[in-house]
Amino acid sequence: MLLHDLMEGMDLSLVSGSADIPIHNLSDDTRQISSQKRGSLFIARGNHETTIKQHVLEAIEQGADVILCHKNYMQTLRPNIDSSVTWLTGSCINQVLVGQLAERFYDHPSKQLKIIGITGTNGKTTTSLMLAHLLNQTGIRCGVIGTMWVNDGRSTETANLTTPGALELAAIQSRMVANGCKAAVMEVSSHALSQGRTDACCFDVAIFTNLASDHLDYHKTVDQYAAAKARLFSQLSKQATAVINTDDPQAPTMLRDCQAQVIPCTLQTPQTCPPSDNTCFAKVLQLGSNHSHIAFHGPWGHTDLKLPFIGRHNAYNALQALAAASVLSFPTTQLVQKMETCPPVPGRLEPVGTPTHHGPCVVVDYAHTPDALQHALNSLRPLTKGRLLALFGAGGNRDTTKRAEMAAVACKLADHVVITSDNPRTEPPQAIINGILKGVPAEMKVHIEPDRGKAIELVIAQATDADTVLLAGKGHETYQEIHGIRYPFDDRLHAVEALNQKST
Missing domain, CATH: 3.40.1190.10 (Mur-like, catalytic domain)
Known part of the structure; x- marks a missing residue:
């Protein structure tokens, strides 16, 4: 596709270069630009001039032939760039514009x-x-x-x-x-x-x-x-x-x-x-x-x-x-x-273990909102012969208002509650847990274990064969994000290990 066909009818201006250049690659990520593939158009999105300048320089170094950026950044960027690069500007470089270009390009x-x-x-x-x-x-x-x-x-x-x-x-x-x-x-x-x-x-x-x-x-x-x-x-x-x-x-x-x-x-x-x-x-x-x-x-x-x-x-x-x-x-x-x-959906009220294993019924679910946690516990209650035990945490750097609400739901609907970590991300786990504890009624005793692996081992060890254990929050996820790093972690694997330990 030629550049002029791609930009036709769009609120874009050609500042320098030719509109007849063939475009073979469209990207807003410098990592997806290759010098081996000519005709790359890089879309510089964002609101910070320093970051955009860095990305533009990286894109050109990677082999971008055309740069599209906000018109306000053109004067500071273009004088420092190789004149062979074709420049486009627009008044609003956002996901809406990117979507329009992408639909036409593909x-x-x-x-x-x-x-x-x-x-x-x-x-x-x-x-x-x-x-x-x-x-x-x-x-x-x-x-x-x-x-x-x-x-x-x-x-x-x-x-x-x-x-x-x-x-x-x-x-x-x-x-x-x-x-x-x-x-x-x-x-x-x-x-x-x-x-x-x-x-x-x-x-x-x-x-x-x-x-x-x-x-x-x-x-x-x-x-x-x-x-x-x-x-x-x-x-x-x-x-x-x-x-x-x-x-x-x-x-x-x-x-x-x-x-x-x-x-x-x-x-x-x-x-x-x-x-x-x-x-x-x-x-x-x-x-x-x-x-x-x-x-x-x-x-x-x-x-x-x-x-x-x-x-x-x-x-x-x-x-x-x-x-x-x-x-x-x-x-x-x-x-x-x-x-x-229809096959079962991974991590959605997913039973853990084998039909022949002895011990409590353990179920993993992605419930990470008060409403979802309520649905999961209400679904398991009629199927539970003994106690219903709930383990959950809350994600770091996310909506803090739901932390106490999830605690209130768990304490109302479960017989025993273990509060632990979910994906703390860059928040201190104990700070997240403190937010959760605000929703725990004064008369309710809960167990706190920030280490999710230990918490899973603990709650399954506390359960009898007649009990049901809900491990809520992570579902299908196979990692736990701590301090910006994703470590391998799967509730289902930890649960199986805890069940095996319990049966020995």
Whole structure:
């Protein structure tokens, strides 16, 4: 693609060089520029002149042929740079602009795929993997972008962010197209929406799972957090579809500026929630120790399913996955029945150990918000013969308001609580624990062990064969971040080791 084709119609100005230069690589990361590949355009984003100057110099040293930066930085940067470099300027160099350039550079991949975006505080990962399973099982090859991994239709890689930056997002979707995908399911975080990372994406379906207090370190208030989530639905076209959990109080916020067709999803009975013609219902018939028996009603008719998931919240996840799948595939009973073969989601109420091991039932879950912790404990309580023990911590350098709230939930719903570290990042673990302790009732005794490995060993040693132990917060993660370094750490492996020690 020639530079003038890439920048046509954009609020960009050519300051020096030729607009006829071929562009073969687009990057906002200097590490992705190679002197072996000519035609690299480097996009200098940011608000700090010193940092931008450093990145521009690195990009040129790496072999960048074209530099795009904010017009305010041009006068100080350009005189010190080789005159052979082509310069572009703009008045706003942000993720929105990067997304527009990336979509054009990669030939609009989001228009070549059926894009399903899922947003909400909890349930995004499970719903996305359920939906991808349904589509793949019905012959619609589907890629996945989310918290745990990125699958481009051919290979799977560990994810760095729930929602990648705009440039990486378009590149992944382009690979999906090349690999034969017809659809892509992606988790859409509030940070990504707030920063405009997905503004250039053409969504065909958007799902709202729920909203609870989270990320207030970034959004400051719940209203601002909800407003960020609602951006996904405001950008839908009239031809798109919004799948909405109408049992959530924030559902009207999501729909306020939405012009798309709406599919309401509810676990309320028709008597308490008058249905529209396309309302999808689910009713939990039975919750077992390793499955859930749920009745689903929607465009596919009425079907009872035995799903390999536990917990009432997974009825919502499955219902919304089915509703979205019915938009993209013919809504038949056969489609719905494919849900019964959906594999368990790693780190989501995942049992640890083998069916033959002796000792307590140990379950690992990603619950790291008060709402998610409540769902996990409520799901495990009916399955617990003895005591319900909960181990959890809170992430460092993140929303501090939820720390005490998580303690209050754990102390209310669990019989014994162990407070430990999650990912402290650069915060002192004890400072995080002190914030958690503010939510512990005065009459409640909890055990404190900052070392998560020792805490897991401790809580499992304290449990009897009739007890259930919930290890909450890290789920599928295989690391623990301390002082900016990620050390290998997996709750599941530590739990297995503790169970083995207990049985000897």
